[in-house]
Amino acid sequence: MTDTTAGAGAGLRRAMGLRTVVSTSTGLAFAALEYLAAAGLVAYVAGDAAWVAVGTAGLLALLAWGFFGELNGMFPTAAAIRLYMKRSMDDRVALVVTFTYMTTIVLVIAADAFIVGSAIAHVFGQATWTAGLWILGLLAVAVAANLRGVRVAGAVQDVATYTVLVTTAVVSAVALARSHRALRFPLQPLHGHHPADFLEAVALGVFLYSAFEWVTTNAEEVRRPHHVHRGMLIAIGLLFVACGLVTVSMAHVLDHHQLGSAFPQLYLGRAALGSAGLWLMAGLTAVTALNTFNGGFITASRFVYATAREGGLPRQLARLNDRAVPWVPVVGLGAASLAVALVVAASHSWQVLVATGAALEAMIYAVAALCVQRLRRRLPDHHRPFRLWAARLLGALGAGVFGLLAVVASVSVSNRFDPVPLVVIGVCGALSAFYVLRVLPKVRAAEEARRASAGRRRPRRPTPPTPAEAGTP
Amino acid sequence: MADAAEVAEAYAHWREMCNANERLRRMLRGWDRIVHLEATDTGDGFTVSVRDQTLGPLAVGTDGAPDLVVRATSEDFADMFWGDLNPSEKYMSGEIVLAGSQEDVMRLDAMSMVAFLDQ
Numbered sequence: 001m002t003d004t005t006a007g008a009g010a011g012l013r014r015a016m017g018l019r020t021v022v023s024t025s026t027g028l029a030f031a032a033l034e035y036l037a038a039a040g041l042v043a044y045v046a047g048d049a050a051w052v053a054v055g056t057a058g059l060l061a062l063l064a065w066g067f068f069g070e071l072n073g074m075f076p077t078a079a080a081i082r083l084y085m086k087r088s089m090d091d092r093v094a095l096v097v098t099f100t101y102m103t104t105i106v107l108v109i110a111a112d113a114f115i116v117g118s119a120i121a122h123v124f125g126q127a128t129w130t131a132g133l134w135i136l137g138l139l140a141v142a143v144a145a146n147l148r149g150v151r152v153a154g155a156v157q158d159v160a161t162y163t164v165l166v167t168t169a170v171v172s173a174v175a176l177a178r179s180h181r182a183l184r185f186p187l188q189p190l191h192g193h194h195p196a197d198f199l200e201a202v203a204l205g206v207f208l209y210s211a212f213e214w215v216t217t218n219a220e221e222v223r224r225p226h227h228v229h230r231g232m233l234i235a236i237g238l239l240f241v242a243c244g245l246v247t248v249s250m251a252h253v254l255d256h257h258q259l260g261s262a263f264p265q266l267y268l269g270r271a272a273l274g275s276a277g278l279w280l281m282a283g284l285t286a287v288t289a290l291n292t293f294n295g296g297f298i299t300a301s302r303f304v305y306a307t308a309r310e311g312g313l314p315r316q317l318a319r320l321n322d323r324a325v326p327w328v329p330v331v332g333l334g335a336a337s338l339a340v341a342l343v344v345a346a347s348h349s350w351q352v353l354v355a356t357g358a359a360l361e362a363m364i365y366a367v368a369a370l371c372v373q374r375l376r377r378r379l380p381d382h383h384r385p386f387r388l389w390a391a392r393l394l395g396a397l398g399a400g401v402f403g404l405l406a407v408v409a410s411v412s413v414s415n416r417f418d419p420v421p422l423v424v425i426g427v428c429g430a431l432s433a434f435y436v437l438r439v440l441p442k443v444r445a446a447e448e449a450r451r452a453s454a455g456r457r458r459p460r461r462p463t464p465p466t467p468a469e470a471g472t473p
Numbered sequence: 474m475a476d477a478a479e480v481a482e483a484y485a486h487w488r489e490m491c492n493a494n495e496r497l498r499r500m501l502r503g504w505d506r507i508v509h510l511e512a513t514d515t516g517d518g519f520t521v522s523v524r525d526q527t528l529g530p531l532a533v534g535t536d537g538a539p540d541l542v543v544r545a546t547s548e549d550f551a552d553m554f555w556g557d558l559n560p561s562e563k564y565m566s567g568e569i570v571l572a573g574s575q576e577d578v579m580r581l582d583a584m585s586m587v588a589f590l591d592q
Contacts, residue, residue, distance in 0.1 A: 307565075320500070461479070
């Protein structure tokens, strides 16, 4: 790949450096849900060979990195997803896909609230139902902080993310070392499993890296534009190390019941460091949620705001409070996440959430692959500071592989056929399509009418006289 | 193409509206920023500063290290300051290009929305 970037935000007073780009990319991917996805992945492959599936998924994440690197280079803006999709396909299709994809953020926030709530209830020895109260409390705090315009500073985010990664890796390594047992099948992922199981493990593995690309929405504030794709690449490497270690360790030291629980990371901590490890991992889970709540609420609410301002959503969604926070999307996101988290808590269906998230992420990676391919045809001369090698071939490959993984992940939960994720995605997609095809034209018509009635404010300048009118030869 | 005088006239109108809007002034609490405006067609540069909840006068030329840089055509700047153009729409279509933090971008857009739509 070639990199011919030139500084765009270099002169800014406050710009984001590579370290913060890496921590943002890694932190967005490493949500509390990561621990559950890692434990779920172990069901599909021969226990301590789980790292092979994580590594294979990492290679696919590199493919996705190439797609997002090129797209981000072409459109280095927070609005990139709208820009490259609008230019690659029909705008209505682009909106349906984008709205459906945005449900991933609701799922991840809900999952993190559920996981942290369950973990807190567990470490305090409280009844399972109290997790619901913790979820309510956590989301209420997250909504209130967002409404007050509070956001985690870059430096705090750096410390939080690197602490989570290092501590997770150390706890995993200590748990492995203290098990006093050698790894059994570290190089045989298919031992006792069908090849199709490995495919499902890879689909879940891709989810371990998912959201690393959300850092592209920070493209306007980086010190050097190439920091974005370089940071994403480093983040994929860090995620591979942390996730590889945690999956192998979980497979090695946890039993079936612990792997299937809502807080396998707590058992891992206990296996490594006793009750201190349990509390340590509980604290760490809460820190991961800090990143998720911060990044998720800001990304989703600002996207909804911008889409409403653009005329793609009702104007009410662009209403701001006195701290310039779009309060309707923030409250709506909190309410939707609360509803999903409580349903998951009541139905113990967190693996459905994992599978749905994995399918949605694979879907958006397939779409990104298609966009790269189409834009090479439609905008061949567009400036591409970062060019993916063999983009047409890799684009076709990426669309096929990620499309397949999306299908696989959407019909399988915990190594069993289960179409619930597919139904969830189908319902979200159908609601998005209904909105875009039936409601949006009315919203746009109303906006047009409002603008027409407002009239033009800018005074018209007198047209300069032509030479004939001025009487000059 | 709008010349520098037209952009300055439009900005003066916008500034008056913003500074007269009590709600907007509350929104600008603690938001002291330097914004550079760069007209992509004429090559003109301007500096705007926000200090103590008040929008300062337009300075010709880009001065000091900015928190936010806005690149657009001179026509778009003039239309935007007169309230005839929705900057979000132009931003989402890639015609207005920004450099700066998302929060600052959001605040700047909020200024234009609240000043003209009072939402």
